[in-house]
Amino acid sequence: MIRLAALVMLVCAQAAIAQDRLVVFAAASLKEALDEYNTTFGTPVRAAYAASSALARQIEAGAPAQVFISADEEWMDYVERKSLLQPGTRRDVFANRLVWVVPAGRGTPADPLGALGPRDRLALADPQHVPAGKYARAALEKMGAWPGMAGRIAAAENVRGALALVARGECPLGVVYETDARAEPKVRIAGRIDPGLHPRIVYPAAAIRGAPPAALRYVAGLSRSPVFEKHGFARP
Secondary structure: OHHHHHHHHHHHHHHHHHOOOEEEEEEHHHHHHHHHHHHHOOOOEEEEEEOHHHHHHHHHOOOOOOEEEOOOHHHHHHHHHOOOEOOOOOEEEEEOOEEEEEEOOOOOOOOOOOOOOOOOOEEEEOOOOOHHHHHHHHHHHHHOOHHHHHHHEEEEOOHHHHHHHHHOOOOOEEEEEHHHHHHOOOEEEEEEOOHHHOOOOEEEEEEEOOOOHHHHHHHHHHOOOOHHHHOOOEOO
């Protein structure tokens, strides 16, 4: 399934270039906000959304992305170490925070994690590779809860997958970005996670080496557009 998605992403990107569109690879949590931003950008944009880890590896494999927006610094660092970024274009553009989410039809427990039943699972983005899941794992480790929860994680391919597990009622609790929770009416926020429990959540953006001038304008515009605050993102 992952390989098929990667192939589709590559084909779409190649088709976009053929149509003189700017190709943007972006973290899944940015979808609604970035789709809106793209309508205001002068050049047509084709955006591919997935976990930052998957996008970084596709760029490494030669996918013709022209802009990369990661949900953490680590995967942008990974692409930069491969000398695939256009020098001088990297900048931190957004910040976010983690929240507990429950299905919208359920009550909001005072202690979301403590309210889990013995067979209930916690929905997270893949805590081994995906930024949202890694942030959540770091917070659970600081809480001392990870050893008891490690075998009860419903790991999704990206943060939107974790959100969907809760929205469909397949998991009674999940950890996602606050912006994701705001974008999904079938969940409600049960509490915010102390940002001191995990590394700072920052989204770096950069043009890929060889990208056209439109890519530089695109990255620069991310820091100026009011669209992202409207969708709940903060500035670093």
